[in-house]
Amino acid sequence: MDESSFIKEFEERMLACGNERAQLLDSIFNNIFQLMAILSPDGELLAVNEAALQICGVKKSDVLGRKFWDTAWWSHSKEVRLNLIEKIDEARAGNSMKFETTFSDADGGIRTLENNINPVKNEKGGVVFIISMGRDITDNKKHIDSLVKSEQKYRYLTENISDVVWECDLNFHFSFISSSVYKFLGYTADEFLKFSLNDLIAKSGFYDIQKRLVAEMTEIVSGGLSKYKQNSFLVEVQCIHKNGDLIWAEITYSYRFNSDNNLIGIFGVARNVTERKKNENELKETKKQLEKNNHELKTAISEAKTLAKAANEANEAKNRFLANMSHEIRTPMNGILGFIRLLTETALSEKQQEYIKIINFSSNHLLDLIKDMLDYSKIEVGQLKLDYKPVNLKDFIQKMYDIFWPQCFQKGITLIFDSDDSIDRLFYIDELRFKQIISNLLSNAIKFTENGEIYFCVTLNSIVDNMALLSIIVSDTGIGIEAGNIEKIFDRFYQIDDSNIKKYQGSGLGLAIVKGLVEMMDGKIYVESRPEKGSRFIVELNALLDENSSSISASNSLQDNNKSAAAAMLDKKIKILAVEDDQISCLLLSTLATINEWEIFIVHNGREACETYSRQEFDVVLMDVQMPEMNGIEATIAIREIERVRAGKRIPIIAITAYALEGDCENFIKSGMDDYISKPFEESELIAKIKKYLG
Ligand code: ADP
Numbered sequence: 036m037d038e039s040s041f042i043k044e045f046e047e048r049m050l051a052c053g054n055e056r057a058q059l060l061d062s063i064f065n066n067i068f069q070l071m072a073i074l075s076p077d078g079e080l081l082a083v084n085e086a087a088l089q090i091c092g093v094k095k096s097d098v099l100g101r102k103f104w105d106t107a108w109w110s111h112s113k114e115v116r117l118n119l120i121e122k123i124d125e126a127r128a129g130n131s132m133k134f135e136t137t138f139s140d141a142d143g144g145i146r147t148l149e150n151n152i153n154p155v156k157n158e159k160g161g162v163v164f165i166i167s168m169g170r171d172i173t174d175n176k177k178h179i180d181s182l183v184k185s186e187q188k189y190r191y192l193t194e195n196i197s198d199v200v201w202e203c204d205l206n207f208h209f210s211f212i213s214s215s216v217y218k219f220l221g222y223t224a225d226e227f228l229k230f231s232l233n234d235l236i237a238k239s240g241f242y243d244i245q246k247r248l249v250a251e252m253t254e255i256v257s258g259g260l261s262k263y264k265q266n267s268f269l270v271e272v273q274c275i276h277k278n279g280d281l282i283w284a285e286i287t288y289s290y291r292f293n294s295d296n297n298l299i300g301i302f303g304v305a306r307n308v309t310e311r312k313k314n315e316n317e318l319k320e321t322k323k324q325l326e327k328n329n330h331e332l333k334t335a336i337s338e339a340k341t342l343a344k345a346a347n348e349a350n351e352a353k354n355r356f357l358a359n360m361s362h363e364i365r366t367p368m369n370g371i372l373g374f375i376r377l378l379t380e381t382a383l384s385e386k387q388q389e390y391i392k393i394i395n396f397s398s399n400h401l402l403d404l405i406k407d408m409l410d411y412s413k414i415e416v417g418q419l420k421l422d423y424k425p426v427n428l429k430d431f432i433q434k435m436y437d438i439f440w441p442q443c444f445q446k447g448i449t450l451i452f453d454s455d456d457s458i459d460r461l462f463y464i465d466e467l468r469f470k471q472i473i474s475n476l477l478s479n480a481i482k483f484t485e486n487g488e489i490y491f492c493v494t495l496n497s498i499v500d501n502m503a504l505l506s507i508i509v510s511d512t513g514i515g516i517e518a519g520n521i522e523k524i525f526d527r528f529y530q531i532d533d534s535n536i537k538k539y540q541g542s543g544l545g546l547a548i549v550k551g552l553v554e555m556m557d558g559k560i561y562v563e564s565r566p567e568k569g570s571r572f573i574v575e576l577n578a579l580l581d582e583n584s585s586s587i588s589a590s591n592s593l594q595d596n597n598k599s600a601a602a603a604m605l606d607k608k609i610k611i612l613a614v615e616d617d618q619i620s621c622l623l624l625s626t627l628a629t630i631n632e633w634e635i636f637i638v639h640n641g642r643e644a645c646e647t648y649s650r651q652e653f654d655v656v657l658m659d660v661q662m663p664e665m666n667g668i669e670a671t672i673a674i675r676e677i678e679r680v681r682a683g684k685r686i687p688i689i690a691i692t693a694y695a696l697e698g699d700c701e702n703f704i705k706s707g708m709d710d711y712i713s714k715p716f717e718e719s720e721l722i723a724k725i726k727k728y729l730g
Contacts (some may be wrong), residue, residue, distance in 0.1 A: 070138075070148070070169040076162045078103045078123040090171065092141025103167065108138040111145055126154045126165045138169075146173040199305040202291075205252065205298065207232045207245065219284075219307055221277025240275040244286060248301060255290060255298050263290045271308065283312040357412050364405050365693035369715035370619030371398050376718065377626055402715065407544045410471070411527060414551035421468060421555060425461035425581040428505075429454060432493055435470070439477050448484055448512075453492035461581035462503060468552050473507065475545040476572050480511035482539055487512025487569070501580050510571035516564040524562070525550045549574075609729060610634045612653040614644040614670060615691070616662045620714075624657065627718055639663075641670025648686075649677050654729055656688040657721075658708065660699075667692070668706040675707040687728035691716065 193213035288303030
């Protein structure tokens with residue numbers, strides 16, 4: 036059948052349907068926006084509407100009479116065409132169908148078509164036409180695709196974050212909850228979505244937040260919209276996990292409104308903050324504990340301060356006691372030693388001379404003990420100050436040898452002094468304290484050695500930046516020390532032989548003083564010893580070198596206390612005011628005055644001294660410190676005041692004191708004294724002092 040006969044047949048059939056109806060159908064056919072085509076049962080195109088022609092950019096003449104699948108709009112894909120052949124076959128068999136396919140539009144773009152193919156049957160059921168009706172769904176599809184994608188994204192997000200995203204209506208029926216609710220509360224999202232309000236409160240304990248939300252919703256409904264419209268809110272609540280655990284949830288929520296500003300639901304995110312809360316609570320606890328500790332610490336500090344104050348006071352009291360004791364002991368010692376010296380100068384029988392020697396020895400021993408006690412307590416309370424002066428060590432060692440040789444000789448032991456010329460130079464040392472260290476070590480060596488030898492050596496090990504490292508060794512072949520006692524011997528009052536019948540004399544203070552002094556000099560002391568073999572004490576000290584002077588050997592022999600020489604300097608008859616309350620000391624002073632031909636005027640306290648001084652002229656005042664009524668310091672201040680008033684000459688005032696503690700001497704000078712001399716003093720010392728001011 037050719038094209039024209041087809042059209043003719045179609046028109047005849049249309050006419051047979053009645054003219055008016057045909058016109059109506061024609062109008063619909065051409066004005067409908069969908070793409071329409073009428074096909075013969077064989078699939079030849081009988082008619083196509085305007086929409087199809089326009090969208091596909093084809094002319095009616097190009098398509099009419101062609102097989103439907105051979106037309107230009109399907110030309111882009113063979114598959115599409117084959118599919119259409121199948122569909123038309125099905126329609127010819129009387130079936131309707133709806134399917135999605137693609138076609139090419141006027142610009143050659145490929146678009147998606149949702150196509151319906153329906154057969155039109157005659158009364159006998161035979162297919163007379165096939166109608167294809169298509170809808171361009173390209174844009175719709177894109178929109179749907181993007182919706183699906185965004186839904187997927189959203190889902191992915193909500194499924195994968197640990198926070199729980201939820202949405203509910205005004206009756207607290209959840210329309211959405213992310214699957215993370217399972218991890219959060221132990222319920223699956225499906226289980227949770229079925230929860231009623233009662234379930235929610237009973238099972239998860241959201242009572243507080245529900246109450247709060249209801250209150251807010253009431254506020255919104257009664258006009259408080261603006262506050263809630265744009266804002267989100269944060270609340271922390273405790274809820275119950277399916278397994279019964281209590282969990283802390285931090286919920287951020289906001290209200291949802293429709294376009295008419297009607298409240299339609301609530302949207303929110305819940306986060307499990309149990310761990311954070313736990314940490315916060317722990318932190319609070321720790322803070323509390325810290326505050327408590329702090330408080331306890333403060334209390335302890337204040338108690339410690341009180342104790343330290345008490346200890347300080349006790350220490351001061353101890354010092355004062357020591358000073359007083361030393362005064363009390365030194366004053367009579369002064370008398371004893373002074374008179375012993377004077378006695379030796381009188382005519383004595385041999386027996387008497389021997390007794391005097393013993394008294395002298397015992398008195399000196401007693402004095403040494405007092406000195407040790409004082410030294411130790413001074414070291415302990417940090418009151419002992421070192422006085423570094425240049426000393427030639429070689430000369431110093433020689434002097435030590437001279438002192439200790441006779442004792443060794445008497446005991447029948449050999450004393451070996453070993454040193455080289457490297458120490459024949461000046462080192463800054465505190466000679467008095469250095470002598471004390473070495474004397475203690477040597478005395479012990481002699482004391483604890485019955486035969487053999489004592490070896491003493493001072494070596495200069497190295498010099499770095501003018502600082503010399505000296506080592507002093509004192510070794511003996513004596514009784515030695517058990518290993519277990521080595522550390523203890525430096526403890527104060529420690530003596531290995533503490534039996535009642537003591538073989539060796541001693542106070543047990545010597546090594547404690549030695550160690551204290553060595554440490555004050557930044558040095559170290561070690562002992563190596565073997566019982567019955569002997570001991571070896573090693574001291575290591577740093578001493579600054581005096582580079583300017585090579586030796587003071589010659590000048591160092593100035594400790595020449597030749598009393599007759601000193602006395603000779605005092606050629607004129609001098610007039611002394613002695614202020615002294617102790618009877619024996621007074622007697623000693625007046626005896627010395629007689630021997631030295633001084634004119635002496637003795638008073639017994641500060642008040643008498645001031646009275647006497649205001650009436651008479653003197654050359655020098657010898658002033659005791661501790662006296663009744665007015666002490667030496669007060670008297671000195673008063674004397675200086677008398678001098679200021681009468682604008683006369685300034686008399687030298689020399690303190691004769693048993694005080695020996697740090698700071699006391701400074702106080703004497705501050706009060707106006709010129710010098711001081713410690714009890715017990717040597718006659719030569721007193722003469723030298725007087726000479727210093729009058730000579
Ligand atoms: P002291 O000699 O007055 O008892 P020290 O403090 O000087 O006190 O010595 C403490 C103790 O150390 C002594 O009693 C003695 O037991 C022991 N010691 C010290 N030096 C020696 C030594 N060279 N040989 C053996 N023992 C010693």
